[in-house]
Amino acid sequence: MDLRRRCERCHVALAGEARAYICANECTFCPTCYRRLRTRCPNCSGELVRRPRAGAMRAGSPPPHPPVGGLVTVRRAGRTDLAAMVPLFDAYRQFYEQPSDEAAGERFLAERLLRDESVVFLAEEGGVAVGFMQLYPLFSSISLGRVYLLNDLFVPPAARRKGVGALLLDAARAWGKREGAHYLELSTAADNPAQRLYEACGWLEDREFLYYELPLRGPPGAE
Numbered sequence: 001m002d003l004r005r006r007c008e009r010c011h012v013a014l015a016g017e018a019r020a021y022i023c024a025n026e027c028t029f030c031p032t033c034y035r036r037l038r039t040r041c042p043n044c045s046g047e048l049v050r051r052p053r054a055g056a057m058r059a060g061s062p063p064p065h066p067p068v069g070g071l072v073t074v075r076r077a078g079r080t081d082l083a084a085m086v087p088l089f090d091a092y093r094q095f096y097e098q099p100s101d102e103a104a105g106e107r108f109l110a111e112r113l114l115r116d117e118s119v120v121f122l123a124e125e126g127g128v129a130v131g132f133m134q135l136y137p138l139f140s141s142i143s144l145g146r147v148y149l150l151n152d153l154f155v156p157p158a159a160r161r162k163g164v165g166a167l168l169l170d171a172a173r174a175w176g177k178r179e180g181a182h183y184l185e186l187s188t189a190a191d192n193p194a195q196r197l198y199e200a201c202g203w204l205e206d207r208e209f210l211y212y213e214l215p216l217r218g219p220p221g222a223e
Contacts, residue, residue: 003051004028009037019208021048031208039143039182047182050204072130072164074171077122079113082106084129085122092132092154096189119148121171123155123164130159133168135175135184143182148172150186153194165194169201187211 005014007030014020014030021034023041029048039048077085089105112118112134123131134152139145150172155164176184186203188194199205 007033009033009042020051022051023048035142049183052202052204072123072125072162072167074121074123074167076175077113077120077132079110081120081122081129082110082113084124085109085120085132088129088132088154088156089152091156092152095154118151119175121168121175123159123168125159125162125164130162131155131164131168133172135172140182145182146179148176148179148181148184150184153186165197166201169197169203173202 004020004026006012006028007014007020008027009029010033012030012032014028019031021029021031021039023044023046025041025044025046027041027043028051029037029041034048037048040046041048086102086106086109089109090100090102093105094100109120113120117136119135119137121133121135122129123133132152132154133150136149136151138147138149140147150169153165153168155168172184184203186198188198195205
């Protein structure tokens with residue numbers, strides 16, 4: 001890829017590590033022009049996406065994901081898969097310092113699936129669940145289209161370093177494209193080592209916008 005050094009609209013300088021957006025023909029624009037162009041290239045009308053940073057493109061970069069040792073398959077899960085999903089979902093919540101509660105987790109997942117409020121994928125190896133991922137459908141007013149929030153992704157320690165997480169991320173990408181989504185998004189803990197996996201699979205860190213939340217409910221038992 002040719003990393004162009006100037007925005008093609010306003011001609012502001014763009015260093016190799018600078019945030020920039022490109023189309024399939026590598027027309028390059030700064031973040032300000034990206035927003036003013038409403039995510040569309042004025043030359044080819046193609047969608048503008050975040051340009052990879054120069055550091056991620058250097059020779060010798062690690063492959064997108066390590067090879068999978070056994071036969072791991074990924075499929076969309078349904079309510080009949082709750083028994084396999086619940087232990088993974090509970091372990092995922094414990095990773096984020098929540099108390100174990102498989103009954104509550106099962107009710108939550110069952111409700112999301114019953115109402116068609118989320119899309120869950122299950123990774124299996126030899127018929128055993130070795131990871132899961134949950135996407136929530138959203139919309140973007142800026143891009144005027146569907147987006148998906150990758151809210152949950154978990155692979156238990158015994159199944160890691162087999163490429164399971166990368167296979168789940170591949171499934172998320174394929175699902176988003178199938179549904180015509182403009183992009184996928186996620187947030188993760190600042191110290192989560194999975195950041196390396198996300199970046200190796202093409203996910204880009206947002207260094208322009210801040211993330212805020214407004215708590216509406218206190219912890220259990222709080223007044």
